[in-house]
Amino acid sequence: MTRAAAALAAVLVSLAAPALADPQAEAVVLFDQGIKDLKAGRIEKACTELAASLQLVKDSGTKGALARCHGRAGRVASAWLLWRELADTAPSAELRSDAAAQAARLERRLPKYTIKLAGPTPGLVVQVNGREVAVDVPVAVPIDPGPVTASAAGRDGERVTTRSWSHDYTAVEGQTLAIEIPVLEPLAAAPVEPPRPRPPRPADADRDAERDAQIAASRHRRHILAGVIGGLALGAAGAGTVLGLDARGKFNDAKQRCGGSIDQCATDQVTAAKDRVDAARRSARWSDYLFGGAGAAAITAVIVWATAPSLETKPVALVPSLGDGSIGLVVRGAF
Numbered sequence: 001m002t003r004a005a006a007a008l009a010a011v012l013v014s015l016a017a018p019a020l021a022d023p024q025a026e027a028v029v030l031f032d033q034g035i036k037d038l039k040a041g042r043i044e045k046a047c048t049e050l051a052a053s054l055q056l057v058k059d060s061g062t063k064g065a066l067a068r069c070h071g072r073a074g075r076v077a078s079a080w081l082l083w084r085e086l087a088d089t090a091p092s093a094e095l096r097s098d099a100a101a102q103a104a105r106l107e108r109r110l111p112k113y114t115i116k117l118a119g120p121t122p123g124l125v126v127q128v129n130g131r132e133v134a135v136d137v138p139v140a141v142p143i144d145p146g147p148v149t150a151s152a153a154g155r156d157g158e159r160v161t162t163r164s165w166s167h168d169y170t171a172v173e174g175q176t177l178a179i180e181i182p183v184l185e186p187l188a189a190a191p192v193e194p195p196r197p198r199p200p201r202p203a204d205a206d207r208d209a210e211r212d213a214q215i216a217a218s219r220h221r222r223h224i225l226a227g228v229i230g231g232l233a234l235g236a237a238g239a240g241t242v243l244g245l246d247a248r249g250k251f252n253d254a255k256q257r258c259g260g261s262i263d264q265c266a267t268d269q270v271t272a273a274k275d276r277v278d279a280a281r282r283s284a285r286w287s288d289y290l291f292g293g294a295g296a297a298a299i300t301a302v303i304v305w306a307t308a309p310s311l312e313t314k315p316v317a318l319v320p321s322l323g324d325g326s327i328g329l330v331v332r333g334a335f
Contacts, residue, residue: 222308240290
């Protein structure tokens, strides 16, 4: 990619950022919907919404609601961990005491796991349910009940240096699971292939000149097209920014009508505040759509610009491909 293409990529991709809607407003909407779904028995949906709200705004009330949701879903380790955090961070002594009591009630139900190594394996990396874990923890670690997949391999950076190992278990409430990992056999070093020589370029000067002219014309057309698409991305990003700011203003207006807190709105202001919140949501939604379109257009512009042929590379072309039961396009050329 040329220096100009890299600069264009940086500008356009930076404009395709998330909409400027107020994170506090999104967190409130997600929390309210999560509580409704929790009361209606839609547990998994409620937990997803409450977790998303907590990701936006770290709030003790949201953390407690998510802990209850995980508890109702049977994820006692996830619930216990949240209660333990609240026992230290809740804003009042009463709430901290209640959180500590909730954690204590769950503690005897916690499934746990330990890791035992049959012998040393250089660069050993162990994962439990897809998450890398420490192998030298001297105590049992809590885990949610249900299926558990453990895997291990020796690594040197990104390169796998041993045979891989994996095993499936089932975590049961109140029991400790022993994950026993054998010594992993090293892999044989892969032979290094020498680089293949490039075929000689045509010696015919006239043919080279004609090819260079065609490449230059094609490159110019690609750059014009990339500029047009980039302009569309800039326009969409600008419109998304305007709508994002509009959403923030409407939500702030709703909070002002309610004295600074939508959850404690006076009765005579509820309808007006709700209308402003609904309008803020619509503006935020359209802002998200426009930023999504801006992102897609920005990426397309970068691809069109970067794949323009140059005199140093062969032209890139899309060639139809037909096979048994499938059709498609194949990109031919070099970058």
